[in-house]
Amino acid sequence: MPHQLPPKGDWRAWVILGGRGAGKTRAGAEWVRSKVEGARPFDAGACTRVALVGETQDQVREVMIFGDSGIMACSPPDRRPKWVGTRKRLEWPNGAVATVHSAHDPEGLRGPQFDAAWVDELGCAAVDKGTNQPNTFLDAKSSESDLPHYSNGARDDLIQKQYLRAIYSYWGQAERNPVSIEYNAPMLDLSRSFVWAWDMRPYPFFPNNTVQWSDGDNYTRGHWINGRTGARTLASVVGEICTAAGLLAYDTSALHGYVRGYVVGEVADARASLQPLMLRYGFDAVERDGVLTFRTRDGLVTADVPAPEFAMSEEMEGTLEQIREAEAEMVGRVRLRFVQADGNFETIAEEAVLPDEATQAVATSDIALAMTRAEGRQVAERWLIEARVARDTVRVALPPSWMAVGAGDVIALADAEGSTGQYRVDRVEQGAMQMLEAVRIEPGVYTPSDMQDLLATVRGFVPPVPVSPFFLDLPMMTGDEVPHAPHLAITARPWPGSVAVYSAPTEEDFALNTVVAQEAVIGLAQSTLVCHAPGIWDEGAALEVRLLHGTLSAVTETAVLNGRNLCAIGDGSSDNWELFQFRDAELIGPDTYLLRHRLRGQLGTDALMPDAWPVGSWVVLMNGTPTQIEMAASMRRVAQHYRIGPARRSLDDPSFVAQVQAFDGNGLRPYAPVHLRAEALGTGDVVLTWIRRTRIDGDGWDTPEVPLGEDVESYRVRVLREGAVLREQTVGAPAWTYGAAEQAADAALGGLTLEVAQISARYGAGLAGRIAVTL
Structure with missing residues (x-):
């Protein structure tokens, strides 16, 4: 198959990435043939001496030579080599020879000057005693699934790391990896060695995404080195801390542990840096002969001290003093907070409780370890x-003859009744005799409980795709909104899970403003929406809308009158939106709807309605998903910088969208007056009257007039000719007289427009109502 062929070009090493059945053995066998065979059966090939190396000689023979895809099965009869079992080698008709070698006998590779080698996998599973059989691992889908000899089946990442360290340190020594006189290079080129199994799948999504990759459950005790190569041995971490503190006389040879990650959050002394490690891995630091020695607690007895060896001391009554803390001082519940490895590296907690614990008191500890x-x-x-x-x-x-017993040692003591207990020495006072203070231990405590190591959970990958934000500076819809703050509707493909909104007065010092958790229902108009009178049903041509996200649904007429299916249609700018409602929604294609039976210009936006909203206008469903951003009232009409993007990415990520916006706070904007009437009097005066509307509590029918909604009643009246202002005046009642003398002064002849807008003390003049007159 194509993936089994050597790639084109001048290569020295190439990798076949695949699981069982991918054809790795067949490719290796064919490669050996290509090196030793010539054009004809007895012609010499490029190589004459080949090494076949596997974990064991039996494995080389059964898989690489006589396997279903081995060398013998791949070779045609006239070129098939002969197996010489007594010499453990293959002999080709052209004189080429391949000898069998075992990883357990590395010295066997010394001597012969090989000019090619086929070496079986270098690797070790992360399982207890994995080095006993490095190529053995668990796979529920395979008939070859097995544990190494004498393994208890527990996960052990340290043994895998130690295996690789041993392999590379051994062959990294010049005396064990001689330079060939044939090609003037070391026998093994470690810079081009490959470990099974390095995997191209991205960690930690592999192994945790088992929906995508079914072999993820094999990771915890498998050969993979993804996510493991960056870990350190406990001995190396402790040694680095000691060296950084200027302590060079230390011994970490008795430390065993695997550090996945450790954060020293503050500059502190070595003791403070070592304390979390000592708690996590259970080891002690003791001084012996001027050397600080670190020992892992394992419960193994250093010395057995029988009762006759106890000495008499004036400080004690008798030879053995036993103390037990009060039961009330004991904690029966422990909670540990730490960083979870192999996942999102988030802080999680695990808790342990004694079966006889009756209280709810918890001893909580936090350690910055993964x-x-x-x-x-x-x-x-x-x-x-x-x-x-x-x-x-x-x-x-103890008498001077027991001076060898020191802090950190585990001793077995027998009391007067002859019962024996094991104790760890915590304190030693040396004088005429040794005074030891020790605590009781149980060796079984240091054997980890048998617990299945399940895969962690990871958040889905969020690609750096920009989001599409829409600011909507709208009137109040429910009355519960912050009147001066705009709404924000966001869509994205794909949706990043949540979107962060940052704001700042300038292009620096951004602060988190809002987090938007849900994607809004947003679409594009596929047909024009022509102007229609507000307050009556619009039964005109259906509005076709193609949604970028979400769905629409039809509701009853009563539901519409109660506020359902409210939409904003506009050009995308923050303050140019008409609010409308629809009763009927017909799905006519993928994400495409026809909206009929509409109410137009809702909540005072009729004054913003153009002659027609064109194709390509934005449509946003105001169903509560578009939320208001945080904005102080003092920031109205003040330009602010915004950056909007996936909440899981940093502020400077290219997926963030930058905008500069200033908002009027249209929740404070008065509605346009309606029912404008102009009546010409016999004197030449024109009397203009209108009816005001309110943005607050205007739906009641039990009052003679709607609430004013503003501090005082005030209107701005303008006389316009072709957009130019001829006269402007402020009045305090819904009527104004345009006198004949004023008309003459304005040269107000011909067609004019009279415009009236209610004035708010906080907002200023709102939307205007207009009427055309001819004087």
């Missing part, structure tokens, strides 16, 4: 049980 959930639970359990056992302490005096 762990899997199973490791966090194991640590919490160890803390809890270790603390409960350690409430038993002893003091004992």
Whole structure:
């Protein structure tokens, strides 16, 4: 198959990425043939001495040579090599030879000057005792699924790291990796060695996205090194902290642990930096002969001290003093907060509770270490049980012959009745004799509980795709809105989960303003929407709308009158939106609807209605999803800078959209007066009258007039000719007289427009009502 062929070009190494059945063995066998075979059966090929290397010699023979896709099965009869079992090698008709070698006998590769090698996988599963059988691992879908010899099946990332360290450190030494006289290079080129299994799938989405990749469950105890290569051994981390503190006389050889990630949040001394590690991994630091020695707590007894060896001390009554803390001082519930590894690296908590715990008191600890959930639970359990056992302490005096016993040692003590307990020495006072203070331990505490290491959960990948934001400076719709703050509707493909809105007075010092959690129902008009009188049903041609997201649905006429199916249609600018409602919505194609039986110019937006909204106008469903942003009343009509983008990405991400906006606060804007009438008197005067509307509580029918809604009643009246203002006047009642003398002064002859707008003390003049007159 194409993926089994060597790529074109001058290559030295190439990789076949695939699982079982992908044809890796067949490709390797064919590659060996291509190197040793000539044009004819007895012609020499490019190579004459080949090494076949596997985990064991039996594996090389059964898979690489005699396997279904091995060398023998791939070779035609006239070129098929002969297997010489007594010498463990293949012999081709043209004289080429391939010898079998085992990873367990690396010295066997010394001596022969190979000019080609086919080496089976280098790798070790992250499972307990994985180095016993590096190529053995668990796979529920395979008949070859198995654990290494003597393995308990627990996850062990450290053994995998130690395996790779051993392999590379061994072959990295010149005396073990000699330079060939044939090609003047080391026998093994470690810069071009490949570890099974490095995987191109992105970590941590692999292994956690098991819907996409069905082998994700194999990761925890499998060969993958994704997400593991950046981890450190506990010994190396402790050593680095000591070196940074200027302490060079230390010994970490007895430390065993795997550090997935550790944050030292503050500049502190070495003791403070080591404390979280000591709590997590359970080790002690003791001084011995001028060297600070670190020891992992394992419960192994260092010395067995029988009762006859106890000394008499004036500080004690008897030879052994036993103390037990009060039961009331014991904590029966421990909660540990840590960073979850292999996922989103978020802070999570695990809790351990003793079965006899009756209170709700919890001892909580936070450590800045990355762990899997199973490791966090194991640590919490160890803390809890270790603390409960350690409430038993002893003091004992030992003669000078026991000077070798020191802090950190585990000793077995027998009391007067002959019962024996194990204790860890925490304090030593040396004088004429040794005074030891020790706490009781149970070796089983240091064996992690058997807990399945489940996969973590990860958030879906959010591609850096810009969002499409629409600011809508609208009148109040329910009366509960902040009247001066605009609404924001956002759509995106794909939707990033949540969108962050940042604001600032300038192009710097942005602060988080709002987080929008839901995508708005937004569409584009596919037909024109012509002007129609407000307050009566618009039964004209249907408005065709193609949605970018969401759905629309028909409702009853009563529901419309109660506020349902309210939409804004506009050109995309913040203050040019007409509000309308619809009763009928007919789905005519993918995401495409016909909207009929409409109410136009709702909530005072009839004054913004053009002769026709053109094709391409934006339509936003005002169903509560478009939310208001945070904006102080003092920021009305003040330009602000906004950056809008996925909340999971940083402010400087290219997916963020930048806008500069200033909002009038149209929730404060008075409605345009209606029913304008102009009556000419015999004197030549023209009397203009109108009826005001209100933006607050205007739907009631039990009052003679709607509420004023403003501090005082005031109107701006203008006389216009072709848009030019001839006269402007402010009046305090819904009537105005345009006198004959004023008309003469304005040269107001011919066609004119009279315009009336109600004035708000906070907003200014609102939308205007107009009437055409001829004088």
